Amino acid sequence: MTSLEPDERYSRQILFDGIGAAGQQKLAAARVAIVGCGATGSALASLLARSGVGAIRIIDRDYVEASNLQRQTLFEEADASESLPKAIAAARKIAAFNSQIVIEPQVADLTPTNVDSLLAGAGLILDGTDNFETRYLINDYAVKNSLPWIYTGAVGSYAVTMNVVPGRTACLTCVFPEPPGGALETCDTAGILNSAVNLAASIAATEALKFLIGAESQLRHTLVSFDLWRNERSEISAAKPRPGCRTCDAREFPHLAGEGRPHITLCGRNSVQIHERHRPMDLTEMSERLRIHGTVKHNDFVLKFWHDPYEMTLFPDGRAIIKGTSDTAVARSLYARYIGN
């Protein structure tokens, strides 16, 4: 039988000069949070979990869908057919290849209201999100609390990443006072190559290891980006905070003071998310109620209800995603009709 003792499991990483036995022990004691567990978040979680980072909190509100399988490496066909929340599916998959670390799945959207509790205790925050709204929220929280974080993004064939060490390097607002021009492109509109995701995540995961073992002199101090299809690479300095930056210089944190997402939002194409009901929902009871109106399937984490031409997904916190319309009024009336207020 193969030994699962840490010395054996991590032997090839301990052999690597930059890490060694002392570095490996620091990784075992480290706690990180990964915000978003889609493609980039999956790759980050997988790499860091295999590397032996001791505790990883995975925060994601979505559930696994078939279109995720092309690039979201922690998920399987069964997760998509069960519509498992990504945080739960990721935790299960990781437990199967490394049961010796702690994975804390959180099925939630990171918002100004819950950012303190969801990121509490993390020594490093990793960005697996797909939007600048959440990235500015992470940046405000990290700068305010002097916590390092790593910005990571991928869309199309483009990959980008930057380390933020508050007080020492530039922060996200230093580099992007406003969301960058291409920020509105998402993998729903521009598509995405799985290799671009893995490149961004590989660089960010390596920087994370450097942070966690204290190899500060090796940290990269640039915003680096690649376009794998066009064979382009660019790097701009992010070594110093920008004088006049409203976040790290003026210490204004408007994203922490925000109300969070509006109660009803478009999400992706032809789909609306509603979270105006702030009380828990009993999915078993709801499943019984909905059965007479259409096809229903549920597990502990999610309920799916098909009522042609709509597909409704309900979560225990009362949140719903309605597919088949991009009209928020239609979505709201469906919610009121089948779920109640």
Ligand SMILES: [Zn+2]
């Ligand atoms: Zn700044």
